[in-house]
Amino acid sequence: MEDASERQSPASILVVDDSRVSGRKLVKAATALGHKAYHVSDGVKALEVLQRGPIDVVLLDIVMPDMDGYEVLKAMKADAALRDIPVIVVSSLDDEIGSVARAIELGAEDFLPKNFEPAILRARVNSSLVRKRFRDRELDYFRDIERLTQAAQVIENGAFRPDEMDVDTVAARPDPLGRLAAVFRGLAEEIYDRERRADLTVRTLRGTLLVLAAGSIFGVAPALGRLAFGISVPPLGLVFWANLLAAILCIIFSVARSGIPRLHIGDLRFLLLWAIILGGFYQVFTVVISSHVEATMIALIGSSRGFMVFLLAAIFGLEAASLRRFLGLGIGFAAVALVLLLQGLSGDGNALVWLAAALVLPFLLSLHTLLMASRPKHLDAAITVGLMMTLSTALILPAAIAQDALFLPSPSFGEREMLIVALGVSSAIALVLALDLVSTAGAVFAGQMAYSQTLAGIIWGMVFLDENLSVFAWGSLALVILGFWLVEPKRVGEDFRITLRLRDRGRREKG
Template sequence: MNGSSQHLSGRVLVVDDQKTNRMKMEFAVQNLGFAVESVAGGIECLDALREQSFDILLLDIVMPGMDGFEVLRTIKADPTLRDIPVIVISSLEEMEDSVRAIELGAEDFLTKPFNPVLLKARLGAGIERKRLRDKELEYLQQVDRLAAASGVIERKDFDPSRLDLSDIAKRDDQLGNLTRVFLGMASEVYRREQNLRNQISLLKGGFLLLLLGACWGLVPSLSRIIMVDGLHPLGAVFWTLWISAGMMLAVTVITGRYPGTSWPEIRRYLLLGLFGNALSQVFLLWAASEVSAMIISIILAAESFMVFIIAASFGFEAPSLKRFIGLCLGLACVVIIMVPGNATGVVGGWVWMLIALFVPFCYAIEDIIVAAIPDDECDSIALATGTIIAAALLMTPLTLLSGSFIPPAFAFAEYGWAFFLIAAISTFSTILLIYTIRTTGAVFASQAGYAMTAAGIFWSVLLLGESMSVWVWAALACLVSGLALVMPKQVEEAAEIKPGERIFET
């Protein structure tokens, strides 16, 4: 195959078994300003048409092997080639062959010897017809795409980015105008649909936080009740974790959702069990022996700020000034309650306050780990079961070796109700926390610390008779203000993208 690489007003493929004829035709076509390539037979012609793009074909009829008729019949039977115009080349003695070729689908014919002016006219007319046909096909394809997009709309999917009509919308004709109107209406419906979903997400997220906070907020008061009698925190945590593990095993058997047994999953259970259950409960019970339940409840609000810093640092959630201000207000409530020398006199020593701060820190680590788990590996019940069992196993040798084991007879006779209640709350809250994190994001889910604070204050007043000071009221005001500035992840992400802003991008 030989030819020119220059592309002028069209690309021409010459097919002739005679070398002299090919050279004459190439020279004539090049002089007329067209790019040209040539081949010596029918098979080579078909290969060239399938490998490259040509605007027109000059085809000799009489050739050895695969003649021009077979080539023409094959081209017109191939959907990818049939729109390429074919001009047959024949001598005056072969007029019947030219007629037959035209009946098979050839666009025109050219007699030998050919006139350069006639050759240019035939080539120009053939190429122009092809380009008009290409435009017509493109138009019809775009009409079909618009019709297909209407089918997507009928299925109640109004996302403009899924309609794939941005290139058609750039047309300056009636089809382009129709497409723009169509996309505009779809964008408006999509915007309203997203707003409704965002409102539902906010309500759902708020409900989950309130439910989680109301349940877990009871734990500081229960911890205070059992720790004022001098129980060892390791022994108490040992029993609450094993009771909780028993409950989760029952749930797992009933639902058939068992934890995984691969090493990555076991390692995940150990990390979550260590921070989310074992250490957090040890620090909570330890602090509860010296710090009031109300103060512990308020310190739990620091979880939100810790999660935000960790999540933003590792890129799990995008930094947001609005969230940062809201979370700072939450941190301010902790600072207010820990201000040294305040008039309430209920704040214990700084050492105990720092111990209490380890509780929200452990919760924050738990939130981040859960948020980082791939969706297809995060079954809430299976994960909660594996986590709690891992925590109980981790606590067993530590409890026995430290000599802090509480005999079952004493444990259940005096504190059985509290252990069972804490275990039940822990079981339910762990499942609910995992679901909330996967639904609303780690930062928003950490706002459960705010709900825990409010519920914890309520339970401490109801069960322990603790009083609320001016400092506590000020801390609560910071909590409410901070919570109002933090939205679930899906809502905030949707608010950052204006509906339809990517519709007309290529």
């Protein structure tokens, strides 16, 4: 039961009576009891008022034109938002006892005679308010139980974030249900934090392995380009056939695994832009520049890609800028610039020009890294690479024909054909891994691939071409790594929805 102070707290009372005199009398009597009272003269207006705002009690006359009290009662009980508002029928007890009985059968809470005593009005209104407020608390309790039940179902379904469970208001209740909700919320947050940390660890480890794998395979391209120069293979022809091979391999692999993909018009814009940047410019420039610059030097210059990715990410607001980070950026670029300057001055007149031109390669790879974050999510990595490489061959073909650089591979499978296969297969694998890396860890994290690519490029140059870096170049590489440490690239993406795999779940449901 409620105490006296709650029973006497002000309420909103709606008086529905077509008699102005009777209506004013009821309003005045209700106001004298400390309540707020409103008067309407017919049932239609009464329902409009009830729909607009909270009403605690309705004093309802039965006999009214247009829409009588019975129809108002039926409409209220049919509306989930209105059915729990108590209705007190106002009636002349002697003449309308049958009408009152019918109204109570339709859901009226009580009745009040036309010639009422203030004490009777107070008793009937207070009694109705007690039941109304008890019912409100009961409904709130049931709603909070429903919230907890839904939150439990969210966790059981296996993908949730604590802020999506909507149990904070339940946990604020000063009763056992509130304490249960608080414990439930704490357990959910503990599970979420534990799984988030595990997820970040796994994704960081997977991202690191992908960085090493993709970078190692990417790093072979300059060495292959220099080998192609040594046997006079036309760069455009080499890139055309290598890209065509990569496209065929990726498309066959994807279709065999996932079936024919569904392409959207919007996908072509991404694929065409990526084909121009990577399948076209980067692949061709790599082969051309490799004919004038040692593969190990191209690899060292390529380490600036990590800084370029961070710089572009900072410009576009993907990374937070700071004094320490820009200090690291400056050290890294200064180390690369010093290598270019000293190496260029020690060579012939064109050496510095070609070394400077080699900076185009990490810049194109930086654009490629950020662009990969926008790839169509409904296309898997293999088909995305395959379609991009297909477009790139279409773009390269006219230029290769115009320069008489297009050749037919020999059935005897000589050195030229081996280079085509090596470049095509390595490009396909490296790009699929790079797309997976960006999806797993984010574009900025993927920028670290520049350093595994640099080390791999140096090693490939030493293995295939007997090239060596000077002690000074190795020192510059150490400065590059120091600069990247100061830049502090962020970890894998923090956007995380917990995914719990409930073991034997199907078996339990069947049982």
